[in-house]
Amino acid sequence: VDDLPSQVATDSRYEKLSTDRSDCRLSFAAPVGLLLSCNHLYNQYIFIDDSALNLKLFERQSRNMHSLSRYSRANQINKEWVERYLNEAHSYGLTSVRCHCNVMAWAETREELARIKNDAGSSLALMECKPRHNTIDTPTLFGAGIPGNEADFPSEESFYTFIGQALCFFTEETNYKSSLSPFGIKMTDRLTGKPLQLDLSDLPMKKGIITNRNKFILGPSGSGKSFFTNHMVRQYYEQGSHVLLVDTGNSYEGLCNLIHRRTQGEDGIYFTYTEENPIS
Incomplete structure (x- = not known):
């Protein structure tokens, strides 16, 4: 969660195609979509669990942190964050979900891979995300990214949020596609x-x-x-x-x-x- 931006939006202004009188709006995650000019995959996951059960677990976690707050101020701070999450969920009737997004890129040489690594990190920084280069369970993430293997995704790599915020990390732009019409x-x-x-x-x-x-x-x-x-x-x-x-x-x-x-x-x-x- 520490790697995420403080706030998200459905879209953002693309300065290169915007003027003083008009805005060109792209999806919030566009920097890691088509705007990232290298061969890559942008994987997006939303895990819809039992929302009521998740909130009960957070209630229990909040009480435990409150009990342990006398031993560490960090417990009291974390308890306040959990309380804010619970208040949002109950006040607006939001669904608690788990989310994960990652960028997978590859190259033929180490030099090219280093350049792509910097480009991907810069694109994440444009979203105000802190780039975190995964070197431990990369094979697991790669395997879970194969269609049909989502159930093998490691749960510890996901974070809790709400559906609206999770959808903000989806890319809406696509590449060029052929028309369905036989004429053209x-x-x-x-x-x-x-x-x-x-x-x-x-x-x-x-x-x-x-x-x-x-x-x-x-x-x-x-x-x-x-x-x-x-x-x-x-x-x-x-x-x-x-x-x-x-x-x-x-x-x-x-x-x-x-x-x-x-x-x-x-x-x-x-x-x-x-x-x-x-x-x-």
Whole structure:
């Protein structure tokens, strides 16, 4: 418990994408999620025991500490902390649970592992958590992290809290995922290079999320606007879409010529102005 922050929240402000007028909110545990730029696993556990039994055990513990307070001031201090926990539980009807979270990272070399160790510790520090590098029961924690092995988790590695506070340690952000729609365009995950298929307009339109398929592509010169549009238009055409382009810079003439040759002149018709053949 000494390693935990004094307070938690459901989300926190991400300064890099926030401005004076707007906030970009990420989950409280985002620093150890996608913001931690190394191969890692963030394991999150909530053990829902018998809450009433837990509170009875804390009541007994509080009385024992009160009895032993004359021998050590630490017992009196711990008794006050337990009393505060019990007061919160009874006043607001909160459920007592056990929680545990850990970050598992790996590397090919010792030098890289040392760097990752520092990065993970810094990410935990952003959550106001005190990094504690486990070197004793790492194999046990690894085994308990395998789906289905949660029952083998060592109980001494968990701490008591309430459900609301435990959920604050969950990461809400996920990595890029392929759309369920069979229609879409092929993209890549910017972090891992994993190929993905995204339906940017048709599925959202069917679900009523959007009312049209308009796209606004904004970027400075040389940023890849025409490259992306060529990529999108080609894949839309290959999936049976009818495409009409108004091209002011001949950015799509090469794609049209490619399709024109492949279809032996049936598709890829490109009308353009030349001095010999002006468009009238």
